Amino acid sequence: xxxxxxxxxxxxxxxxxxxxxxxxxxxxxxxxxxxxxxxxxxxxxxxxxxxxxxxxxxxxxxxxxxxxxxxxxxxxxxxxxxxxxxxxxxxxxxxxxxxxxxxxxxxxxxxxxxxxxxxxxxxxxxxxxxxxxxxxxxxxxxxxxxxxxxxxxxxxxxxxxxxxxxxxxxxxxxxxxxxxxxxxxxxxxxxxxxxxxxxxxxxxxxxxxxxxxxxxxxxxxxxxxxxxxxxxxxxxxxxxxx
Numbered sequence: 001x002x003x004x005x006x007x008x009x010x011x012x013x014x015x016x017x018x019x020x021x022x023x024x025x026x027x028x029x030x031x032x033x034x035x036x037x038x039x040x041x042x043x044x045x046x047x048x049x050x051x052x053x054x055x056x057x058x059x060x061x062x063x064x065x066x067x068x069x070x071x072x073x074x075x076x077x078x079x080x081x082x083x084x085x086x087x088x089x090x091x092x093x094x095x096x097x098x099x100x101x102x103x104x105x106x107x108x109x110x111x112x113x114x115x116x117x118x119x120x121x122x123x124x125x126x127x128x129x130x131x132x133x134x135x136x137x138x139x140x141x142x143x144x145x146x147x148x149x150x151x152x153x154x155x156x157x158x159x160x161x162x163x164x165x166x167x168x169x170x171x172x173x174x175x176x177x178x179x180x181x182x183x184x185x186x187x188x189x190x191x192x193x194x195x196x197x198x199x200x201x202x203x204x205x206x207x208x209x210x211x212x213x214x215x216x217x218x219x220x221x222x223x224x225x226x227x228x229x230x231x232x233x234x235x236x237x238x239x240x241x242x
Contacts, residue, residue: 007095008075009036012066013083014043014058021083026051028087036092041069064163067152070136071145082134086206094137097179103138103147103171104179105131106186108164120158120169128172130164134207135186137179147176 009029013022019042026038030051037053043061046052054074058065070080077095097104108116111129138144147170154166171178183192184201193203 005037005075007036007077009038010073010078010080011083012041012069014061014065018083019044019046023049023051025081025083025085032087032090033092039074064155067155067163071148073140076140078138078140080136082207084207084209085135088203088206091204097137098139101177101179102141102144103136103176104181105136106181106183108132109188118160118165120166122169124168124172130168132186133164133167135205143176147174
């Protein structure tokens, strides 16, 4: 683990697909926010990827490993990004929000879906919807660390597939100072890019499934190429003995 620095970007990525996605996302960070340090939690050696300034190996990865890693950030002010994100412009001003708030997120985009309106232990007004947990800005302070640890525990005990249901209630019951990021900092659907004009919003962070599918196709193409090459070698080897 690296020594704390003031500001940084955090990724948690396991498996080939998500590591490739994190590399692409981190490259967009370096392009637009070059002096921001980037830390990756991962389950494999990524020494060949110079885009990350530091890494930590995850010993027992699972589908929500990020919940184990949030509190271990090496940064005093952390911007966590899901691997399938892309930075569109310089977003370093986002850290200034933490001068006044403890944590900042954008609302979940599909917040009217039944699954998004599920309650954990208490009913919560629709006017306090779920937050999307793919882009999270937070201070490494005692109240926030306590929240993050409770969130991790709740995920394993509450039984929900998604982690946002428990986060919603924990935030609702907490004294944490929450800033709501505008949607341009967590764009989940391409349609916004078609309808926004420059006076409405300027895209900051794309968080699109498209990137996951693009990289998945790239990985699958590479796998198919490898299989074809091995088949040709096998045929050539067999011909030597015919």
